[in-house]
Each structure stands twice: as structure tokens, then as C-alpha cells.
Amino acid sequence: MDTQRRERAARFVELHREGCFLLPNAWDAGSARVLESAGFPALATTSAGIAFSLGRADHDYGGSRVDRATMTGRIREIAAEVRVPVSADLEDGFGEAPETVAGTISATLAAGAAGGNIEDFTGDRSRPLYDPELSADRIRAAREVIDAAGEPFVLVGRTDVLLTGGPLDETVRRANAYLAAGADCAFVPGAADAGTIGTLVRAIDGPLNVVMGLTGGALSLADLRELGVRRVTVGGSIARAMYAHLLAAARELAERGTFSYAENQISQTDLNDLFHR
Numbered sequence: 001m002d003t004q005r006r007e008r009a010a011r012f013v014e015l016h017r018e019g020c021f022l023l024p025n026a027w028d029a030g031s032a033r034v035l036e037s038a039g040f041p042a043l044a045t046t047s048a049g050i051a052f053s054l055g056r057a058d059h060d061y062g063g064s065r066v067d068r069a070t071m072t073g074r075i076r077e078i079a080a081e082v083r084v085p086v087s088a089d090l091e092d093g094f095g096e097a098p099e100t101v102a103g104t105i106s107a108t109l110a111a112g113a114a115g116g117n118i119e120d121f122t123g124d125r126s127r128p129l130y131d132p133e134l135s136a137d138r139i140r141a142a143r144e145v146i147d148a149a150g151e152p153f154v155l156v157g158r159t160d161v162l163l164t165g166g167p168l169d170e171t172v173r174r175a176n177a178y179l180a181a182g183a184d185c186a187f188v189p190g191a192a193d194a195g196t197i198g199t200l201v202r203a204i205d206g207p208l209n210v211v212m213g214l215t216g217g218a219l220s221l222a223d224l225r226e227l228g229v230r231r232v233t234v235g236g237s238i239a240r241a242m243y244a245h246l247l248a249a250a251r252e253l254a255e256r257g258t259f260s261y262a263e264n265q266i267s268q269t270d271l272n273d274l275f276h277r
Contacts, residue, residue: 001109001151005079009114009152012042012085016154016185016207020225023209023233025089027053028074029081030275031238036082037274042114043082047089048236050074052243058236059091059163061125068094072107079112087115087154092122096130098141105145105155115154117187117209118142120174121164128164132174135159136181143182156209157183162190172203179206185230192217194227201228213237 001009015021023042026032027049035043051058051066058065071094079086088108093101101118108116120135122128130138139157146153157178161171175186187209191197197219201208207230212219214237224232249261 001112005112005114006152008083008085012087012114013152013154013184015041016230020221020229021231022221023087023231025049025234025236025238026078027236027239029077032078032082032086033275036084040084042085042087043078044087044115044233045075045078045089046236046239047071047091049239050089052236052239059121059123061123061128065091065094065123068104068107072104072111075108075113076111085114086112087117087156088113090116090118092120092130093118093138093142096122096134098134098137101138102141102145105142106149109146109149109151109153114152115156115184116142117156117158119158119160119187121160129160129166132177135174136177139178139181139183146182154184155182156185156187157181158187158189158209160189162188162196168196168199172200175200175204175208176206179204185209187211187233189214189235192219194219194223197224197229198227207231209233211235 021041023044024035024040025044025046026035027046032043048058050071054066056066075088090104090108093104118138120130122130142155146155159171159174161174171188175188179186185207186204188200189211191200191210197210209231210229211233213234221232252258252261
């Protein structure tokens, strides 16, 4: 990791010490540059957005996910194009074995990321989540790679208990086990109301990441800060919103042959100005 990236990664670590910050999710270099231009202190990637941009499904049962080489290649492209730290959505580490997760973390460090999350979702309907002990071992293996590298890196342990219909107490147990195994931050997607989030903040022994944008949602960043959330991501919601506009434009063109979709666009000049260094 070069000096500039190391400094960015160190800044990213510091963001997790106190307060609350918003970490929007990009899926390619262009979306990352647009988000960077808005002034965010750091960005994350979205596996969903990357998968959609490749015409693939994400976080689903069955089928083939985006492979590790493709995902880390996109992470490298994004990290190279922005001047803020980038945290990587690493799904389940692209394999069950702790050794595979360790290899994913090594590749992610080499790609220039300042952080990354490992989730316990398997993609297998017969066992949606990895066993708790194995899940903790997977986080532990990731931590060992980071410590051996000696580079600043925020490791996030993500549990998908709520997304798979599980109870809140199991969510807390898993999140705390991942923190004890070496995660720097716990991530609980599916927690979207003040009561649930407040309970998680009180019960989890470390910083909490929640994801907004799965629906419109009534909670603001100020509300989440007041609840004690440390960081907020938006997952694939920006990408999904972009695809909603794309689908609406496609249907207008195909069904009506009109062009009103073009009334709401960024000009060529403005985009060129944004993408020039």
C-alpha cells in the first residue's frame, strides 16, 4: 500500500472512533467519482450494484455470484479513481473456508481498499447462514491477515440474521461473536426502525453499521446519530434507483416512442467537468 492510500486508510479507521458518518455505496469508477464530488469522507462498494452492472443477481439463493477476481478487480478500479478511502463489500468472502476468506482479504488489501465486510449469508436455502462457530473463525482468519499485513484496515463482521427471518437475540450473539473474533465494526442489515436499532446499539459491544435505503425509510442520519449508530451505508439502493430510471426510459421508448425521460439528465458538459481532474 502506497503512502497516500495508507493515509486514507488511517483516516478511515479514525472515522470509526466516535460520532456517526454516512458511507454511500458505488458500483463503478464513474458512480464513485460522482459520490466523491458530493464531499463524503469515504465510500463503500456495493456487491449488488456491481452484480447488476454485470447483468447478474446478488444476495439470492442459487445461481452463480460474481467471482472474487471480478469483484476485486472492480474494487481496484474504484479505489484507483477516488481520493477518499474505499471500503469493500466482500459478500461471504467468496467461499466457506476461513482460508478462502483470508485469501479474499489479501486480495482486497492489494486492491487498495481501506476496509471490507464479511457476511454470514451462504446463498444456500437449506442453511441460509454459516454456523456461528465457523462464522467467527472466518472473521478470525481475516483479522490474522490484516494484522500480518500491518496496514490500516477496518474489518466489518456482517450478520444477515434479520434478513433471513431470524430473531434479534441471535443477531446480537453473532454480532458480538464477530467483534470478539477481531471485527472492528458490526453490520446488521434489516434493522430499519428506531426500536430495533436502539436495542442493537445498546446490546452490541462495538460500533454498529446499519443500511438505509432498502425502502424509503423514515429515519434520517440525524435520527441514527441520536440512536448511537456509528456508520450508515445505503447498499445497492442508489444503483437500484438508477436502474428504475433506466427501466422507465426503456419502457417509454419501446411502448410510446417518446423522449420525456431525457428531461431529467446531467449534461455532457457537466459530466465532463466532473470527471476531469
